[in-house]
Amino acid sequence: MNIATPPEKLTAKDFTTDQEVRWCPGCGDYAILKSVRSTLADIGVQPHNTVFVSGIGCAARFPYYMETYGFHTIHGRAPAIATGVKLANPDLDVWVVSGDGDALSIGGNHLLHVLRRNVDLQFLLFNNEIYGLTKGQYSPTSRPGTRSPSTPLGSVDNPVSAALFALGAGARFVGRSIDTQQKHMPTVLKRAHEHKGASFVEIFQNCIVYNDNVFGRFTGKEVAAENQINVEHGKPLVFGKDGNKGLRVKPGALELEIITIGENGVSIDDILEHDETNLTLANLLAAMEPPTFPVAIGVIYCNPGPTYVESVRQQKESTRTKRGSINDLLRSGHTWQNG
Amino acid sequence: MAVTAEHVEEDFPRQEIESAVIRFAGDSGDGMQLTGSQFTLATALQGNDLATFPDFPAEIRAPTGTTFGVSAFQINFGSKGIQTSGDILDVLIVMNPAALKVNINDLRPGGLLIADIGAFSSRNLTKAGYSENPLEGNSLEKFKVLEVDMSRLTKEAVKEHGLTSKEALRCKNMWSLGLIYWMYGRKREATVDWLKDKFKGKPEIAAANIAAINAGHAFGETAEMPAEVNPYTIPAAEIAPGLYRTVTGTEAAAWGLAAGSQLAGLEMVFCSYPITPASAVLHTLAGMDNYDVVTFQAEDEISAVCAAIGASYAGSLGVTSSSGPGVALKTEAIGLAISTELPLVILNSQRAGPSTGLPTKTEQSDLYQAVYGRNADSPLVVLSARSPSDCFDTAIEAVRLATKYMTPVILLTDGYLANASEPWLIPDFDDYEPFPAKFHADPEGFHPSLRDPETLGRIWAKPGTPELMHRIGGIEKSFDSGHISYDPENHQKMTDVRTAKINGVAADIPAQAVECGTESGKVAVVGWGSTYGPISRAVNNLIEDGHSVSHIHIRHIWPFPANMGDLLANFDQVLVPEMNTGQLITVLRSEFLVPAEGLNKVNGQPFKIFEIEDAVRERLER
Ligand SMILES: Cc1ncc(C[n+]2csc(CCOP(=O)(O)OP(=O)(O)O)c2C)c(N)n1
Numbered sequence: 026m027n028i029a030t031p032p033e034k035l036t037a038k039d040f041t042t043d044q045e046v047r048w049c050p051g052c053g054d055y056a057i058l059k060s061v062r063s064t065l066a067d068i069g070v071q072p073h074n075t076v077f078v079s080g081i082g083c084a085a086r087f088p089y090y091m092e093t094y095g096f097h098t099i100h101g102r103a104p105a106i107a108t109g110v111k112l113a114n115p116d117l118d119v120w121v122v123s124g125d126g127d128a129l130s131i132g133g134n135h136l137l138h139v140l141r142r143n144v145d146l147q148f149l150l151f152n153n154e155i156y157g158l159t160k161g162q163y164s165p166t167s168r169p170g171t172r173s174p175s176t177p178l179g180s181v182d183n184p185v186s187a188a189l190f191a192l193g194a195g196a197r198f199v200g201r202s203i204d205t206q207q208k209h210m211p212t213v214l215k216r217a218h219e220h221k222g223a224s225f226v227e228i229f230q231n232c233i234v235y236n237d238n239v240f241g242r243f244t245g246k247e248v249a250a251e252n253q254i255n256v257e258h259g260k261p262l263v264f265g266k267d268g269n270k271g272l273r274v275k276p277g278a279l280e281l282e283i284i285t286i287g288e289n290g291v292s293i294d295d296i297l298e299h300d301e302t303n304l305t306l307a308n309l310l311a312a313m314e315p316p317t318f319p320v321a322i323g324v325i326y327c328n329p330g331p332t333y334v335e336s337v338r339q340q341k342e343s344t345r346t347k348r349g350s351i352n353d354l355l356r357s358g359h360t361w362q363n364g
Numbered sequence: 365m366a367v368t369a370e371h372v373e374e375d376f377p378r379q380e381i382e383s384a385v386i387r388f389a390g391d392s393g394d395g396m397q398l399t400g401s402q403f404t405l406a407t408a409l410q411g412n413d414l415a416t417f418p419d420f421p422a423e424i425r426a427p428t429g430t431t432f433g434v435s436a437f438q439i440n441f442g443s444k445g446i447q448t449s450g451d452i453l454d455v456l457i458v459m460n461p462a463a464l465k466v467n468i469n470d471l472r473p474g475g476l477l478i479a480d481i482g483a484f485s486s487r488n489l490t491k492a493g494y495s496e497n498p499l500e501g502n503s504l505e506k507f508k509v510l511e512v513d514m515s516r517l518t519k520e521a522v523k524e525h526g527l528t529s530k531e532a533l534r535c536k537n538m539w540s541l542g543l544i545y546w547m548y549g550r551k552r553e554a555t556v557d558w559l560k561d562k563f564k565g566k567p568e569i570a571a572a573n574i575a576a577i578n579a580g581h582a583f584g585e586t587a588e589m590p591a592e593v594n595p596y597t598i599p600a601a602e603i604a605p606g607l608y609r610t611v612t613g614t615e616a617a618a619w620g621l622a623a624g625s626q627l628a629g630l631e632m633v634f635c636s637y638p639i640t641p642a643s644a645v646l647h648t649l650a651g652m653d654n655y656d657v658v659t660f661q662a663e664d665e666i667s668a669v670c671a672a673i674g675a676s677y678a679g680s681l682g683v684t685s686s687s688g689p690g691v692a693l694k695t696e697a698i699g700l701a702i703s704t705e706l707p708l709v710i711l712n713s714q715r716a717g718p719s720t721g722l723p724t725k726t727e728q729s730d731l732y733q734a735v736y737g738r739n740a741d742s743p744l745v746v747l748s749a750r751s752p753s754d755c756f757d758t759a760i761e762a763v764r765l766a767t768k769y770m771t772p773v774i775l776l777t778d779g780y781l782a783n784a785s786e787p788w789l790i791p792d793f794d795d796y797e798p799f800p801a802k803f804h805a806d807p808e809g810f811h812p813s814l815r816d817p818e819t820l821g822r823i824w825a826k827p828g829t830p831e832l833m834h835r836i837g838g839i840e841k842s843f844d845s846g847h848i849s850y851d852p853e854n855h856q857k858m859t860d861v862r863t864a865k866i867n868g869v870a871a872d873i874p875a876q877a878v879e880c881g882t883e884s885g886k887v888a889v890v891g892w893g894s895t896y897g898p899i900s901r902a903v904n905n906l907i908e909d910g911h912s913v914s915h916i917h918i919r920h921i922w923p924f925p926a927n928m929g930d931l932l933a934n935f936d937q938v939l940v941p942e943m944n945t946g947q948l949i950t951v952l953r954s955e956f957l958v959p960a961e962g963l964n965k966v967n968g969q970p971f972k973i974f975e976i977e978d979a980v981r982e983r984l985e986r
Pocket residue numbers: 081082083084085100123124125126127128151153155156157158159164696
């Protein structure tokens with residue numbers, strides 16, 4: 026008897042390797058790993074068609090724990106390697122996993138270019154505002170004043186905002202989430218996966234050993250509601266523990282301000298709706314920081330455009346007249362017969 | 365093939381000569397490279413053997429009239445096997461005083477200098493650093509000098525085509541070409557066709573250039589020439605019958621890479637970041653729409669090599685190309701390809717260094733970098749091409765070894781090879797044996813560190829293959845499972861395997877042959893890369909004189925062919941000419957304990973035949 030069984034639905038376990046996970050106990054990376062596994066199972070991706078590419082750092086260990094194809098490469102270069110993977114086989118579903126040092130110091134140039142080229146892949150930046158793997162030096166996203174082995178008196182240089190960098194580089198998808206938000210993160214990851222082109226996702230990740238609670242100012246239980254805003258396309262930009270605060274464009278200025286429903290005659294209609302295709306709004310949202318503003322999470326910007334590898338392939342196909350033979354190639358141009 | 369000038373009914377006698385070395389020299393804007401390559405084509409079509417040496421400044425538009433803006437193209441052509449672009453000039457054509465100043469020392473006494481006196485204005489003389497006009501003093505006494513106002517004659521010739529004076533002057537290179545065509549009895553058709561095609565959209569420019577060529581040619585036919593200016597004829601060389609073309613090292617390397625990929629049954633992903641003199645390979649491949657080649661201009665050399673590695677990981681052939689400074693940037697990633705055992709071809713068109721050095725001048729000084737220049741024990745295969753056309757076969761060999769042994773291969777060419785051209789008996793590609801790459805697909809007992817017991821090459825399991833999901837990376841891997849391993853014994857084993865794999869290539873390559881001369885004797889002249897021409901000619905000359913000298917030229921630099929040590933031991937003395945301060949020689953001494961001696965120079969110019977002959981003679985007299 027031949028009973029056709031429907032393909033079994035994959036679970037997070039199917040994306041789990043037999044390798045012992047080597048992050049410090051309590052590291053935010055565990056939660057992200059869990060989220061990614063369950064998201065992939067939910068989406069129903071084919072493990073053999075999925076590739077995780079990473080550079081070097083704690084975050085970059087990620088591929089070893091995913092039962093897919095995985096390439097743990099060198100510090101900062103994962104976007105370049107992933108670009109090569111896509112150039113060779115555009116059908117592969119490619120995810121890049123990177124840390125703040127990997128993506129924004131040594132690999133800043135490659136991140137810039139993978140985003141502006143719009144290579145079709147998901148780029149996950151685990152931002153812990155520190156160099157975890159090398160034992161806690163400050164990173165390009167560390168707040169000024171960060172005390173670390175290399176900055177014992179506190180860092181003095183200005184940090185870069187990952188999301189603003191991505192928007193500036195021309196990313197057409199910028200999302201944000203937080204390691205501990207197991208409900209929220211999959212929604213952003215799914216959107217990132219759906220998006221054709223380079224999808225940049227910044228995930229605030231707690232390094233419990235070298236930078237514990239650095240995001241406490243907006244992730245802490247008591248402050249989260251007041252200091253976070255989950256942005257959703259087409260929905261009013263409201264937040265606050267009573268859900269009565271909102272954002273709007275300050276009259277007469279190119280900036281946002283916080284207003285409260287019920288105060289000064291403000292109603293829900295006065296609150297700005299999120300338009301994820303609006304680059305100016307995306308920049309304003311990405312720049313928000315406590316204590317003045319809540320931190321924006323969710324899909325901040327999504328505005329699809331032509332992707333690099335597809336364009337390259339199409340261009341080649343359109344000019345290709347036939348499959349060339351090497352003999353023809355060698356005989357192209359001027360030749361002459363001797364004897 | 366009969367050698368005839370264009371007008372068979374020429375009423376003057378042509379003097380028959382065996383070969384000639386001529387150089388066109390002018391301002392970067394004077395079109396000397398185009399002039400030279402057209403002369404090359406016409407000469408090849410005439411059946412002569414030839415070798416060229418384009419030599420141009422690093423600046424794109426150096427200030428006009430200055431000595432550092434001088435661009436030159438040299439060609440040696442003749443009826444007997446031509447091996448080099450020539451030691452010394454028979455004819456020098458200069459388009460301005462600066463070109464005279466820079467090049468006159470290379471003209472042989474009694475040689476012919478042709479100067480465009482129209483460009484010898486006091487302003488140009490000053491710019492070239494002359495306080496008085498050298499054409500007027502007696503400093504050029506030992507040469508024959510033909511002074512022609514090419515600028516004026518060109519303007520007159522193209523008058524009817526309505527060009528601006530500046531545009532008209534730009535045709536003077538074609539005027540000079542016409543004159544030289546007449547002198548050596550070359551045909552103009554190919555250049556005329558080329559001009560028509562190049563200026564398809566601008567017929568008046570094409571017509572003017574053609575008029576300039578014809579005028580230069582007519583000048584030769586009709587003008588009263590000084591007695592010593594003879595028209596020559598150079599009989600066709602005895603070259604093997606078959607279909608020929610001219611080819612530069614750049615073209616041959618690009619085509620060889622594409623050909624190798626086809627033999628391996630792979631698409632090539634070619635990733636590069638522009639750098640002189642390597643960029644032209646990217647340009648050539650980018651234009652090959654009909655071939656299975658994808659090109660990627662990366663944001664830097666690191667990205668280029670990384671994208672190539674990513675492409676190889678995903679089942680294409682990743683290739684990257686650069687010059688020394690760019691290869692330096694790629695070093696860390698090459699280590700990753702060694703560690704993950706992925707195929708990768710790195711083409712290095714060497715140039716003079718260190719640092720930016722002399723970007724447009726040739727040198728062979730990246731051999732250490734190729735063989736030794738990485739952190740840790742990181743062996744790979746190093747090959748070098750000896751001539752422009754040899755870049756084709758060497759590139760194919762690079763692809764073969766990279767895919768068979770799952771290893772990076774560095775292919776060394778140099779600025780001279782990249783730009784120089786030579787006639788090439790076009791091979792029949794059907795004669796090349798395919799070497800199809802194998803992709804692993806069997807899940808039974810699979811792990812990513814499985815290797816071919818014979819070659820020790822790791823399996824190639826590309827993403828997309830069902831049931832073979834696995835992880836690889838730059839951390840040391842277990843020999844038995846491919847998983848991360850920090851076990852010291854395993855590291856010893858993996859290091860040994862990586863070394864043995866590359867050493868094993870020696871058994872898969874031809875034994876080192878002797879190019880000319882006997883298998884043993886007094887002096888072996890051992891070379892690699894573009895010194896092939898001058899060494900070959902020098903050694904042949906010495907053998908003709910009855911000396912015991914042999915020429916050994918190495919393609920496989922790492923690992924060496926298995927017989928290398930024994931072969932070198934057959935000679936009393938080993939001389940290693942190199943355009944560096946002595947790199948191959950160090951490797952030879954260290955591998956084979958031979959008391960080799962070096963002959964070294966780094967002046968941006970290829971070796972002259974006599975330099976090598978002299979060095980050998982000195983040793984023969986010992
Ligand atoms: C070429 C190179 N330089 C330096 C290092 C050392 N290194 C490894 S990871 C790292 C920083 C990692 O920080 P981040 O990217 O933020 O990752 P995290 O460990 O915080 O997840 C550094 C400096 C390296 N591996 N390679």
